[in-house]
């Protein structure tokens with residue numbers, strides 16, 4: 001009899017993860033939300049709930065098939081048109097989630113004879129899309145467009161006749177660091193080197209730019225935005241729902257509908273999602289005062305953390321990562337904060353290169369909440385003064 005060693009291997013792998021303080025578990029959340037991506041509080045918005053309750057055509061619950069079979073509904077087509085108009089795009093494609101959007105898009109447009117240049121800290125869905133496409137992955141240092149340029153020059157030396165397509169992909173707001181690339185410089189490089197550009201607006205949609213259209217609308221003129229080949233969005237964050245959207249030319253959408261495997265070979269999103277997404281879109285557009293309040297709270301919290309001697313990343317956003325010295329210290333802080341009713345999570349490698357508490361603010365938080373957070377952090381630091389963390 002031949003015995004597989006599969007379960008022994010799994011056990012060893014988990015033991016090694018535990019030894020490094022990197023073991024993770026699914027837990028039920030408690031406490032004030034300082035960690036979700038529900039940046040505008042729509043997941044529990046009372047107008048959304050009222051609208052949801054007012055819906056009478058709730059069947060079918062599931063979409064019952066892929067969008068190319070029987071899983072396409074009026075509300076999906078309507079949402080795509082509304083969303084494309086919202087962000088001045090030619091066409092939009094709604095998919096199951098943001099992970100699928102990045103993964104499926106990159107796999108659809110890249111191939112082993114392509115170079116894909118990716119910011120080192122891009123999301124796993126981007127990196128996995130590159131991997132599955134078989135393209136040559138070229139990492140550039142986080143936000144370092146000078147480094148990107150050096151790599152593009154090198155690619156030109158290696159492949160002067162541009163036989164390999166060049167693709168550059170970046171997030172517009174990095175979810176674990178809270179910072180953004182210089183889009184003017186990126187578009188200058190695009191003009192010079194002629195690459196296909198993908199920008200993932202997952203964490204910026206709903207929060208930045210006029211009406212929450214995203215960071216590209218804050219930083220670039222309309223013709224700059226139009227020159228971006230693909231923009232990726234998610235409904236899983238500021239929309240408080242679930243879903244992914246790719247905005248591109250009509251030609252690009254037609255291509256994806258015909259080749260994008262997770263779009264073709266998977267059941268379409270629930271019909272209710274596109275109905276709620278249409279409502280959420282209109283709500284988000286009108287939330288200027290909530291955005292203003294969120295920015296004020298962000299500014300005050302950052303100031304307060306710095307004044308109290310905490311180290312944060314070079315964040316320019318409502319995502320405020322607080323840097324600590326080790327996994328154990330980060331886990332201790334997160335545990336203590338949770339015990340105090342403040343839901344802040346430890347983010348550890350391999351998700352990020354160095355451990356941190358990822359504090360993400362949302363429009364439902366008050367000054368009282370953020371003051372409690374700072375007081376709690378100060379208290380924990382005091383309590384830990386005599387502890388030396390491994």
Ligand SMILES: Cc1ncc(COP(=O)(O)O)c(C=O)c1O
Nearest residue numbers: 097098099123171175202234236
């Ligand atoms: C930058 C970025 N893109 C895409 C995704 C995936 O989106 P979704 O959660 O909708 O699958 C995430 C998720 O955290 C993300 O941070």
